Amino acid sequence: MLRSDTFNAKIVLVTGGRSGIGFQIAKDFLQLGAKVIICSRKEEQLQKAAEELSNFGEVTHQACDIRKTEEIQQLAKMIKEKYGRLDILINNAGGQFPALAEYINDKGWNAVINNNLNGTFSMIREMANTFFIPQKSGVIINIIVDVFRGFPGMAHTGAARAGVENLTKTLAMEWSDFNIRINCVAPGIIESSGLDTYPKQIQDMFEEAQKAIPLKRFGKVEDVSNAVTFLSSPMAEYITGISLYVDGAQHLNFDKMGLANVLKSFIS
Numbered sequence: 165m166l167r168s169d170t171f172n173a174k175i176v177l178v179t180g181g182r183s184g185i186g187f188q189i190a191k192d193f194l195q196l197g198a199k200v201i202i203c204s205r206k207e208e209q210l211q212k213a214a215e216e217l218s219n220f221g222e223v224t225h226q227a228c229d230i231r232k233t234e235e236i237q238q239l240a241k242m243i244k245e246k247y248g249r250l251d252i253l254i255n256n257a258g259g260q261f262p263a264l265a266e267y268i269n270d271k272g273w274n275a276v277i278n279n280n281l282n283g284t285f286s287m288i289r290e291m292a293n294t295f296f297i298p299q300k301s302g303v304i305i306n307i308i309v310d311v312f313r314g315f316p317g318m319a320h321t322g323a324a325r326a327g328v329e330n331l332t333k334t335l336a337m338e339w340s341d342f343n344i345r346i347n348c349v350a351p352g353i354i355e356s357s358g359l360d361t362y363p364k365q366i367q368d369m370f371e372e373a374q375k376a377i378p379l380k381r382f383g384k385v386e387d388v389s390n391a392v393t394f395l396s397s398p399m400a401e402y403i404t405g406i407s408l409y410v411d412g413a414q415h416l417n418f419d420k421m422g423l424a425n426v427l428k429s430f431i432s
């Protein structure tokens with residue numbers, strides 16, 4: 165519903181833009197007039213995605229692991245040299261694995277915290293110091309997860325995403341002086357490439373899980389992207405420090421989604 169020139173001349177970075185939700189976000193920004201940079205770890209898939217996205221506008225790609233500050237700095241350097249500015253940062257890269265808390269070892273816990281909390285913070289800090297603070301303008305959207313009632317079956321990501329949600333509130337306050345807006349989008353369960361990474365026993369529960377969602381379906385990647393482009397646009401210029409749930413009211417539903425129960429059933 166946004167005008168096709170909404171993001172004309174805007175430079176947008178989408179982390180994890182090679183697949184799933186991030187790919188759709190990159191595509192929508194391109195169709196709304198932006199120039200888009202995508203990054204992720206896997207060079208070959210990243211290049212393939214960039215080629216596909218180039219049908220919709222100007223897209224640049226660079227491999228970057230958000231857990232490695234030097235790689236983020238190299239990405240910022242490339243953007244500065246090529247475009248001289250950055251207007252919008254979408255922190256979409258992330259991931260985790262399903263496991264009951266008592267079985268998560270230090271390495272697994274740290275991998276998920278580094279990916280989703282530390283990596284997101286490093287990306288925000290580097291892009292703010294290089295672009296948003298000196299420019300005195302910027303928009304940041306953090307894709308988190310529906311953690312309203314904790315996240316039974318994925319305690320590590322629940323903790324990491326809750327950390328990002330609170331960081332978002334803090335930075336909305338600290339950086340309001342620099343005219344930086346920052347918000348979260350919290351998807352429920354979205355039909356995307358991300359769901360293919362879950363084991364078969366969990367995928368077998370998907371049909372049942374949809375019935376427990378008040379709107380009775382999983383989300384589409386477009387549902388998430390629509391929230392992201394709206395919050396990034398001038399239509400949302402007075403909105404900062406919030407989390408927008410895109411989950412068919414899943415966060416209000418007291419029924420457990422059952423992930424922890426499914427995990428318990430494999431173990432017993």
Ligand SMILES: CCCCCCCCC/C=C/C(=O)SCCNC(=O)CCNC(=O)[C@H](O)C(C)(C)COP(=O)(O)OP(=O)(O)OC[C@H]1O[C@@H](n2cnc3c(N)ncnc32)[C@H](O)[C@@H]1OP(=O)(O)O
Binds near residue numbers: 261273
């Ligand atoms: C019912 C309906 C409900 C349905 C419920 C559906 C949920 C919907 C809400 C959320 C949906 C999504 O986010 S969709 C998914 C988004 N995409 C993903 O999650 C992609 C997969 N995740 C990742 O790649 C992650 O980033 C991450 C797990 C951190 C991988 O990090 P690394 O690259 O460091 O990978 P590794 O080196 O292999 O892992 C480091 C350690 O992590 C641990 N580890 C990694 N994978 C593991 C695994 N599968 N099981 C156990 N432990 C594991 C081990 O200790 C590993 O060390 P070793 O033992 O030494 O190997």
Ligand SMILES: NC(=O)C1=CN([C@@H]2O[C@H](COP(=O)(O)OP(=O)(O)OC[C@H]3O[C@@H](n4cnc5c(N)ncnc54)[C@H](OP(=O)(O)O)[C@@H]3O)[C@@H](O)[C@H]2O)C=CC1
Binds near residue numbers: 183205209260310352
């Ligand atoms: N699908 C769902 O139901 C939901 C998804 N989410 C979140 O939305 C985001 C996108 O998920 P989705 O599209 O479904 O899943 P995908 O697995 O398709 O997307 C994850 C993307 O993040 C990139 N990525 C992961 N780790 C890193 C890293 N350390 N550095 C750089 N890039 C990285 C991956 O690329 P590469 O492997 O090349 O690095 C990939 O492009 C994730 O944060 C996910 O947790 C939240 C709620 C629900």
